[in-house]
Amino acid sequence: MPISSSPLAPVSTAALRWSVRGWLLIAAGGQAAFIGFILLFYGVRTVTGNFAGWNDKPLIDGYIAGDRAGNAVFAAHVLIAALVTFLGLMQLVPAIRRRAPAVHRWSGRVFLSLAVFMALSGIWLSLSRGTYLSVVSAVAILLDAVLILLFTALAWRAARQRRFEMHRAWALRTFMVASGVWFLRVGLMGWVVLNQGPVGMTKTMSGPADIVLAFGSYLIPLAVLELYLVGERSQRSDLKLLAAGVIVLAALYTAVGVFGTTMLMWAPYVT
Numbered sequence: 001m002p003i004s005s006s007p008l009a010p011v012s013t014a015a016l017r018w019s020v021r022g023w024l025l026i027a028a029g030g031q032a033a034f035i036g037f038i039l040l041f042y043g044v045r046t047v048t049g050n051f052a053g054w055n056d057k058p059l060i061d062g063y064i065a066g067d068r069a070g071n072a073v074f075a076a077h078v079l080i081a082a083l084v085t086f087l088g089l090m091q092l093v094p095a096i097r098r099r100a101p102a103v104h105r106w107s108g109r110v111f112l113s114l115a116v117f118m119a120l121s122g123i124w125l126s127l128s129r130g131t132y133l134s135v136v137s138a139v140a141i142l143l144d145a146v147l148i149l150l151f152t153a154l155a156w157r158a159a160r161q162r163r164f165e166m167h168r169a170w171a172l173r174t175f176m177v178a179s180g181v182w183f184l185r186v187g188l189m190g191w192v193v194l195n196q197g198p199v200g201m202t203k204t205m206s207g208p209a210d211i212v213l214a215f216g217s218y219l220i221p222l223a224v225l226e227l228y229l230v231g232e233r234s235q236r237s238d239l240k241l242l243a244a245g246v247i248v249l250a251a252l253y254t255a256v257g258v259f260g261t262t263m264l265m266w267a268p269y270v271t
């Protein structure tokens with residue numbers, strides 16, 4: 001019997017679809033919490049001119065008295081972070097893609113442009129302002145920036161060439177790397193919650209767990225995405241079920257991480 005007509009075929013297709021929906025729902029909740037934190041913490045302080053108040057939470061540099069350029073880039077970087085996160089989520093809503101393709105195209109262009117801005121301003125903050133905790137954590141985030149620039153260009157090019165399958169794959173990869181700093185926070189706090197403490201972590205983000213999570217914050221989501229894309233295209237039920245299983249595990253870890261990040265990193269500074 002061909003694998004595609006096995007009795008498992010509809011089950012595995014449904015399992016893959018629902019596992020992705022489950023992960024997306026959890027991730028959307030976590031990204032909404034991130035946006036809420038940025039607006040309530042950085043947004044309120046910036047709009048009221050209380051720039052020194054950025055440092056009311058632990059940061060590497062944040063506000064530096066007298067550093068007008070650095071403070072301006074920091075402000076633009078953190079405030080646009082809320083918009084790019086929102087637009088990234090918006091791109092994933094199927095109803096918008098189907099019913100308002102023009103909105104999808106425009107929000108897509110703005111998302112990709114802002115992702116480029118986030119990467120370039122992040123590179124400037126790291127290299128020119130010198131904001132980083134350790135060389136290894138800087139290399140990890142700089143590699144993320146390079147991937148954002150590369151994937152953005154590839155997603156854009158595929159859309160212009162009207163190669164929509166390829167565009168979708170590169171756009172999803174762009175979403176993963178542009179969410180890298182969100183995944184990093186979720187990954188770190190998920191690890192802290194599961195271990196009930198910062199096991200393998202240091203204050204300069206150079207412990208073994210820090211290093212795995214710094215690179216893993218975008219390489220692991222990219223790997224899971226590739227597995228999903230392969231499972232989706234494949235006729236093989238076992239591959240679809242494998243992808244669904246991995247996505248369910250990812251969703252569980254994401255849920256723990258979102259809980260940890262919200263409770264430990266964000267809520268204490270906005271309540």
Ligand code: HEM
Pocket residue numbers: 038058059060061062077078081082084085115118119121122123125126131132141142144145178179180181182
């Ligand atoms: C779309 C992607 C990105 C988002 C959403 C984002 C978001 C943020 C946020 C919210 C902050 C404020 C710090 C905090 O409250 O934790 C921040 C700061 C910062 N980000 Fe990004 N970022 C992104 C990409 C990058 C990249 C690619 C780099 C490096 C190449 C980078 C480097 C930095 C640096 C150096 C700071 C300053 C940290 C400090 O002064 O303590 N960011 N970013």
